Amino acid sequence: FIGYKYKPGSLHDLKQINNIQMDTQYNQEKDTMPIKEKLKALYELQTVVSDIDKIKTLRGELPLEVQDLEDNVTGLETRIQNFEDEIKKFETSISGKKSQIKESQALVKRYTEQQNEVRNNREYDSISKEIEFQNLDIQLSEKRIREFSEELATKKISLETAQKQLVEMKDDLDLKKKDLDAIVADTKKGEEKLLTKAEKIEKKIEPRLLTAFRKIRKNAHNGLAIVTVQRDACGGCFNKIPPQRQLDIINSKKIIVCEYCGRILVDPYIMDESKRPVFQPEENITKKKKATRKKTTKKAATKNKSKEKDSEELES
Secondary structure (H helix, E strand, O other): OEOOOOOOOHHHHHHHHHHHHHHHHHOOOOOOOOHHHHHHHHHHHHHHHHHHHHHHHHHOOHHHHHHHHHHHHHHHHHHHHHHHHHHHHHHHHHHHHHHHHHHHHHHHHHHHHHHHOOOOHHHHHHHHHHHHHHHHHHHHHHHHHHHHHHHHHHHHHHHHHHHHHHHHHHHHHHHHHHHHHHHHHHHHHHHHHHHHHHHHHHHHOOHHHHHHHHHHHHHOOOOOOEEEEEOOEEOOOOOEOOHHHHHHHHHOOOOEEOOOOOOEEEOOOOOOHHHOOOOOOHHHHHHHHHHHHHHHHHHHHHHHHHHHHHHHHHHO
16 A cells, blocks of 8 residues: 555554565465455445435434334333332332331230239339330330332332333334334345345455555444545545545555545546546647637627628718
């Protein structure tokens, strides 16, 4: 590759492109395919891939939106599942605390009965401490039940809102999926044909050149790796190309890369050279200009003569 100053592609890309150039020079005797045919194959591949990109742009951002909605739906479903699990935990903890309260109340009742049958103060004090402890346990369990019931109410509210959001999101997802399926059905056949055509062209191109094409295409914002010369400038970045470089591009004897954007440059008439405009030499152009000048002077003289005759007739 000639004239490579590509900044976005890093040093690795430059090494790879230099390796391709060395490989093409080394295998020049073995490789029967000339560089012009390689450039034709690359240009044809670029046109096919650009047509595929146009089909993808017709779909717009619908595939991404569908993907995002599907991810959101799965996220909401897991969130709802977590809410349901938490609600079950709170319900089981509340029921557990209620059973603890019943057990504590039963113990308090039994201890009060035992307190009446006590013989000394020591037993009375120990039983009264047990009753006090069980009453504190009941109060703590009631406090926990209140806290769990409040959290349970908030979780139920958030579960209801999440379920409503899930229903709305699923409806939106179904509509967008239908739109996407309709667009895909319209463009599927054409895309499949273009993909098969691209695969056939890729088989003609050598692997290293194909990897370079893919890398340049990946780094280019519009997906153009092969561009033509348009108005003495690069068709990708629109920077001026020197006349000598343009002649090298027209000859198509070597792969030439744009100094500024790193795209491969090809002749605009590489596929059909019969459409190339024929440039006339400067001598013929000057002769034509002189002939046109003579014609204009003759016409002006005839017009002046006719005007003089009309004026003479009027005077007479």
